[in-house]
Amino acid sequence: xxxxxxxxxxxxxxxxxxxxxxxxxxxxxxxxxxxxxxxxxxxxxxxxxxxxxxxxxxxxxxxxxxxxxxxxxxxxxxxxxxxxxxxxxxxxxxxxxxxxxxxxxxxxxxxxxxxxxxxxxxxxxxxxxxxxxxxxxxxxxxxxxxxxxxxxxxxxxxxxxxxxxxxxxxxxxxxxxxxxxxxxxxxxxxxxxxxxxxxxxxxxxxxxxxxxxxxxxxxxxxxxxxxxxxxxxxxxxxxxxxxxxxxxxxxxxxxxxxxxxxxxxxxxxxxxxxxxxxxxxxxxxxxxxxxxxxxxxxxxxxxxxxxxxxxxxxxxxxxxxxxxxxxxxxxxxxxxxxxxx
Ligand code: CIZ
Numbered sequence: 653x654x655x656x657x658x659x660x661x662x663x664x665x666x667x668x669x670x671x672x673x674x675x676x677x678x679x680x681x682x683x684x685x686x687x688x689x690x691x692x693x694x695x696x697x698x699x700x701x702x703x704x705x706x707x708x709x710x711x712x713x714x715x716x717x718x719x720x721x722x723x724x725x726x727x728x729x730x731x732x733x734x735x736x737x738x739x740x741x742x743x744x745x746x747x748x749x750x751x752x753x754x755x756x757x758x759x760x761x762x763x764x765x766x767x768x769x770x771x772x773x774x775x776x777x778x779x780x781x782x783x784x785x786x787x788x789x790x791x792x793x794x795x796x797x798x799x800x801x802x803x804x805x806x807x808x809x810x811x812x813x814x815x816x817x818x819x820x821x822x823x824x825x826x827x828x829x830x831x832x833x834x835x836x837x838x839x840x841x842x843x844x845x846x847x848x849x850x851x852x853x854x855x856x857x858x859x860x861x862x863x864x865x866x867x868x869x870x871x872x873x874x875x876x877x878x879x880x881x882x883x884x885x886x887x888x889x890x891x892x893x894x895x896x897x898x899x900x901x902x903x904x905x906x907x908x909x910x911x912x913x914x915x916x917x918x919x920x921x922x923x924x925x926x927x928x929x930x931x932x933x934x935x936x937x938x939x940x941x942x943x944x945x946x947x948x949x950x951x952x953x954x955x956x957x958x959x960x961x962x963x964x965x966x967x968x969x970x971x972x973x974x975x976x977x978x979x980x981x982x983x984x985x986x987x988x989x990x991x992x993x
């Protein structure tokens with residue numbers, strides 16, 4: 653049997669409110685090919701979620717890899733994990749609903765222990781975060797005494813607790829360059845570690861982890877994605893080294909966002925990262941021609957409007973980010989060090 657959930661009732665069926673919401677959504681989402689009826693189907697949800705978040709004192713933070721209905725329908729703040737972690741420390745609201753993957757929400761909790769942090773759905777299957785444990789880091793440190801450990805943000809709190817400093821794609825290069833040592837342990841993204849070794853000239857001890865979304869991009873797939881010789885290619889640091897060598901630019905989504913802001917009418921760009929980010933750029937910079945990457949992170953896509961509404965209406969233990977206080981305190985050092993860059 654297929655059970656179709658009924659769309660939520662909004663403000664005693666206030667048709668004017670609903671119409672305004674459809675128009676608000678359409679003004680953004682039409683740039684992605686949505687028509688009015690598609691906006692009509694999500695408007696009861698976005699309206700209800702936006703009302704609930706205000707009534708209950710929540711801010712919704714969303715990673716750029718979330719789908720466009722979340723980014724443009726309900727999010728208050730959108731960005732990469734570094735921007736979101738920083739913003740979370742600045743906002744006055746004591747309640748945050750985080751649309752992203754668990755370990756990013758954990759970073760927010762590590763920095764804001766007094767705040768309630770909810771996630772709509774747990775994403776327990778990130779190939780990067782799942783590749784390494786805190787115990788693995790302890791062993792790596794024993795094998796390489798005195799070598800600093802830089803951990804990518806895509807790790808669970810126990811791994812951050814054993815690391816010296818955390819980084820995101822936005823500041824990984826700066827952090828590796830700033831450390832006063834020629835050898836660094838970089839965990840867990842092996843592609844990123846190898847890319848950083850080439851960029852910085854440092855010896856990087858890597859770990860065999862990878863992001864399945866970025867690692868799946870091969871040179872052959874890349875060639876099929878480029879429709880025009882004039883297209884500028886910009887690859888995420890999590891891509892394989894041969895991809896990084898063959899593109900025009902490299903960086904994280906923060907760098908890509910700055911690039912989009914400077915692009916001029918008619919420029920063609922292919923960002924080699926999760927498709928959600930490209931959809932965000934298409935809406936924010938309609939004069940630029942963004943090619944689709946067709947790269948999808950399933951863990952990020954778990955969060956949808958229905959799950960978000962349920963988490964706000966009636967959160968269960970599974971929605972709440974809760975950390976062991978000893979791990980949180982030890983992870984705080986690595987995450988707060990990251991915010992200095
Ligand atoms: O740091 C982040 O948010 C990640 C994992 C990717 C990016 O570049 O936004």
